[in-house]
Amino acid sequence: MTKKKRSYLEFLYVLPFLVLVALMSYYPLYGWIYAFHDYMPPKPISSETYVGLKWFQYIISNPVRTADVIRVLVNTFAMSGISLAFSWFPMVFAVFLNEIHCKPYRKFVQTVTTLPNFISWVLVFSVAFNVLSSTGAVNAVLTELGVIEKPIAFLSSRDHVWFRMWLWLTWKNAGWAAIMYLAAISGIDEQMIEAAKVDGATRMQIIWRITIPCLLPTYFVIVMLNLANFLSNGMEQYYVFMNNFNKKSIEVLDLYVYNIATTGRGNYPLSTAISMLKSIVSVALLFITNTVSRLVRGEGFI
């Protein structure tokens, strides 16, 4: 068998996956066509409904609307930024978890912290509502103790919304995110640690000089993956926690698209246009991270 022929045959191995990617990731892009039409069911799109860039212009056509979009982007960047700034948290958590020598206790902590990941945001909110509403457990206890007279509006206040959202997110995700790092830690060469011990390194020195540097490549990959999703920082969490009092600070891009374009009868062209913009920004962010990574670490991801 010639080399050329063999490489063609080997290509067949990846073919199923290429087909899958084409079907699942590229074919849906056909839907972008709706952003350029004045589509309104039940009437199908045709050359008559073509409106060009109308819906893109719509976003910037009005100063109040533009201010709204900017506010929403600020919320999105702020909350994604906070998550990014604290993205080392699961790694450190994993490192310390690994240092617990009492195995049953370690398993217990790991299970308890991983479990919230499997609870849906709707349920998380119903827990939050029962605990933090005006008649919830916290307010009831505080009133009973005479600490406060009027219930504290935990859920309907705008104060520190970004940070509080990060807390909920961390409570839900930290344990799950730590699993990746725990796997990476178990892959660290034992000999290095043994050698360091022989040389008299303390526990903290081992962590700082060996464990963390060995985890950094994993960390960067995860950061890069998160960056690609910078703009789509999920909508369920903000959707369930949003109300008319904290909306100004909590509305992120996905939620904005949802609120404006799908409530009532739904405006499909506008929602498609905004989500297209989102994809473009996400791709740009991905390339920027890749370039930065290449400059700083000397290797990219793509």
Added chain:
Amino acid sequence: MKKLVSLLLALALVLSLVSVSAMAEGQELLTIDVYDDAANYNGIQTGWFAKVIKDRFNIELNIIASQVVGNTIYATRSEEGNLGDIIVVDKAKFPEIVEAGLAKDISDKLPACENIMQFKTQIDVYNKGLTGEEGKYYGIPTEMTDTAPDTLTDDVIYSSPMLRWDLYKEIGAPKLENLDDLLAALEKIHEIHPTNDDGDPAYPFTLWADWDGNDNMIGIANVVQLTTWYGEKLKGSAMLKPDYTFSPLYDRANAYYTITKFLNKAYQKGLVDPDSGTQNWDNVSAKLSSGRADVMWYSWETGFWNSVDRLNAGNAFIFIPVADQNYYADADRYYGSDRMFGIGSGVEGEKYDRIMAFLDWYASPEGATFQHDGIEGLNYIVENGKFVPYKDNALMDNLPVPEEYGGGGYSDGNNAINQWIVSSICVNPVTGERFAQKYWQSYKDMTMTEMKKEWQAMFDAEDSVDWMKKNGKLLASPSVDFTPAADNNDIIALRSEINAKLCEYTWNLIMSCDTDDAFEAMWDEMVAELDGLGYNDLFEYDCGVWQPEVDAKKAAIGM
């Protein structure tokens, strides 16, 4: 002997086969897809109502509920060219469905449907308006009445202030001149009734946010509803004043301002449930049922508290007039409500016949009795040819239905189409009384309690509508046949933006303003933002859309 037994067995087998095939021979089981904007349940109809239909027509209903699976189902199914065999849609969508060829021309079969054609006048008016041709039928309006366009049959209008009679009497039954008096009365009620019997906090007002912007009306649903106390009715984004002129919603002379300000004052006095802006209707209905609200304003809300026992005990909710108010009410929906029945364009042949037969039964006295009154022996019993309420908690408590109806819970098996052709205020020819229970003589006798008598003596009227009529405080808006034009994409986007902004501001106006100055400042800020977004364009648009309806109403009352 053995031979005889085997012969009998064989005979039994043959007989059972014959009986099975006889049924199948008549008509095969037919599954009908019902595209339904009204349904709250998605899937095959189950339970007692399924059995009622299957026994009569050997039909089962597959409900496709846009409210459950999401609005996108409408887009997807119309792309496929088949919405469903039976189509129940919002009235505004019906013309475009006909235009897109998704609804069938039923001119050939509809005139033969005797039960449906008892509403010939209304059906003719609607279809003529739709096609411009006489005798051409596409749609059947829903919930039509057998009364007249300007009659008001209800004894309690859709929205009016209702307080708990025992609490109202306990604070000395003060005469209420205006909203300030109402506020003062509520303050006293809150003092004597700070919690319910279980010790959970109770408030005069407990509001909810998940209905905001519904029914194409912008703004907080609760506030919008209360504007009818001053004779105003929101049409999209435009406020229809009692003199049949339109005015911008945010005008300070309009009731949207009056009510928002009133609720803010109530909030400042601690009379509004702090959970109001964050809870949904489910939370509120639980609070209503457990006595944690002191004011109700929808006529049907009393269903969560008032019972025959409570009416007897005198602690039920009842209308308390406020002298400066002038109540808006829609007259009987003679021309039908806001949805339409249609038949899918793909329905042909035998299926078509069977669907029309089913729909005609659906509009028959028997069909309407099942829809409005439930099951004999469970929801009502018959005495001397009249209906008498029996277990009126069948729906609320999902009571088991009799075996002959296949068992299961009453609520679980209730009609999932959730939309009727015959209104519940039509007269049932079988009993000579209206379908709706509250008009039965037996029900009236049951509820003529001490409390009701006291109320009648105090306000010198039969019931709340009677009081309003006697005192000239009722603005009954006549029913006309009107379909608002469907919004285009620009208006949809604008409306949802304006609505979001308005709701956000209104909630903050009610619950974040601690002084009147702060309230006024925030109101100004809101008006500026709404104007900036293009409120005026929307206002102009809505005035244009609703003007024909207003003209028809004016013509109907001879204005």
